[in-house]
Amino acid sequence: MKSGIAEVLEVHEKGRRDTLIPILQEIQEKEGYLSEEAVVEVGKHLDIPSSRIYGVATFYNQFRFQPTGRYHIQVCRGTACHVLGSATVLEHLEKLLHIKAGQTTRDGLFSMEIVACIGACGLAPVINVNGEFHAQVDAEKVAAIMEEYRKREETL
Amino acid sequence: MDCTIEVNNKKIEAAKGELLIDVLSRNGIRVPTLCHMKNYLPSGSCRMCVVENLTSGRLITSCSYPVEEGMRIQTHSPRVVESRKTIVELLLSNHPDDCLYCVRNGKCTLQDFASEHNVVERRISGKKNDHHKDLSSASIVRDPDKCILCGRCVRVCEEVMNVSAIDYINRGSRSVIGTAFNKGLNISSCVNCGQCILVCPTGALSEKTHIPEVQMALNDKEKMVIVQYAPAVTVSIAEEFGLEPGADLNGLLNAALRKMGFDRVYDTSFSADLTIMEESAELIHRIQNNGVLPMITSCCPAWIKYAEEFAHDMLPNLSTCKSPQQMLGAVIKSHISEMEQKDPHQIYSVSIMPCVAKKFEAQRENMTHRGITDVDAVLSTRELVRMIRLYGIEIDKLEPETADSPLGVRSSAGKLFGNTGGVMEAAIRTAYYKLTGKDLVNFRIPEIRGFKGRKETRIRIGDLELGVAVVSGLRNAHLLLEEIRNGRNDIHFIEVMSCPGGCVAGGGQRVGCGESDILARMKTLYTIDDQETIKMSHKNPEIIELYREFLGEPLGHKSHELLHTSYIKRDVML
Ligand code: SF4
Ligand code: SF4
Ligand code: SF4
Ligand code: FES
């Protein structure tokens, strides 16, 4: 089976450096994240050093470099959520899980991402875990929610 | 000069389109800069070089602003000075503030600017940088906490070296300079040239120091500590001691090293001669036996690593000769240990190099022979100067001494190794003799001398016409290799040095050297060549003796065992 990386590269002309961002987006779409292999292969395809690709990719918030966890948390940092304290929510989640946005916990259970308004402003501040929305969260609530997912995992 | 501008109320002539900073410096006006690099396209990112444009009322970056007819400039108005001061204060706001413990203490541009701008209290305080030091490389230490993101390292690494091991990572306040995936430099494509250290304005980049190990060895009564120094070193330290830049301190250095406690003092120029004996034999062998050509020199370990990463197709072209450092190391741990009746394990072999890639080279696996390393520690020229101070030696007050024999006599050809083109010139002299039985009358080959990044010429040796090319700066090497890949076949022998100008401008040299310092060093090496009597490696009596006593003949069995090496394909994140 061809890897997602190869499939993406196949349809993009070699050496066309202006296609870097779309290529990275498509690979992330397919693979869920940008692996070291992906960066190296894209580099070969477009003749760009991997340090440059990594630099460009980290410039944008949209790319991740670790596979997503079993529970992928989207923390909304849109305006409504911001006004109602999403910064504190994010900070607590980071402390609780010992990861930053864009990263995945060592056990592979949780990963986190910052997103712009997810259209649930009425519920602000809101987080979305694998499609389940949690409304009006605060520090305490997110702790309970994470605990909940952990338990769910143990009983599986 | 086709336009006139007014600077600090005085009319000045300039050429249209010229960068303002060049006009200012020509007229003796110094503007502080951080990101600016001479002969590079301007980046204009740090804003340290701002001046006030009275015509537009704006602060403009003089390093990136082309002059315009009639423009009126103030370079040190209160507004300008205050703006520069604020930039320095902002840079200091997250800085670790441990100057006293910093390798660049006293030699740091950030410190200088803070002091020049009278920064004596903290007006802006921010969260201190808190990154990991990268100690993974054998040659380079990166301390991102001290980085002010000027980008100079990124630019040399890409534009001069064609390596691009490092780049800007992340964005905004989280920006850092790092490798792909923020991995250690050791598994990046970094070739350890150290040119990034030379351009870094702060202590964010430095060499991996070996001073403590060397001190320990010097204090160890059981150890016989032997030192060698590279050709470029003796002409690169004078200015550190208030003497004329480029002056040759060879004799004083021998004396200083003995004062520090080194038991034997050898000159790497001797093994440069040895390299020439082996390398010219190899070249002739390849030419006469339909071997792989062009042959490419192998004395520069940064170039070797580059080829192992980026030019796998050219590995068979590399000369199998070890570099002079490693050759001398190997002779010390074999022949000299025998002569001194010492177990090689009792010998601690130190080399002093204008180079930090040599630290990497010394620990390459194939530089250890039956568990014995050729070279145990490598000091850069910068570390040498620190040690001379540490031992309280006033070098200018010493009496010159000669290096120890038998590895102490050198030809001036070996000494030329410090300059780009020097290895080539030395090799041609000896190859000429070996092929014709006569010595070159015109021993100088002016076409391959001088600072230029690419030099080529053709040399007639008997009925053979040899095409030779000399490149320094790995981008220049890359461009030449591309020509060869595309079918160019008139070149038989190539010298590659990673550092632009060769080892006189090496990554282990004093930080802050100007072009004039480097040219002075080059000139001294050529003067030595003019003045000394032994001008050819094959005429070095101790080389002749070493072959008779110990090695046999060039490319012989012993040579192969001790003086030659092999290369690997390296799989790194390119
Ligand atoms: S040592 Fe040379 S190759 Fe390595 S990062 Fe610095 S400039 Fe680049
Ligand atoms: S490491 Fe040094 S040269 Fe590189 S960006 Fe930082 S301060 Fe500038
Ligand atoms: S050119 Fe000389 S100083 Fe520079 S990396 Fe090569 S050997 Fe070292
Ligand atoms: S701002 Fe968070 S859902 Fe709209």
Ligand code: FES
């Ligand atoms: S030196 Fe001009 S902007 Fe940095």
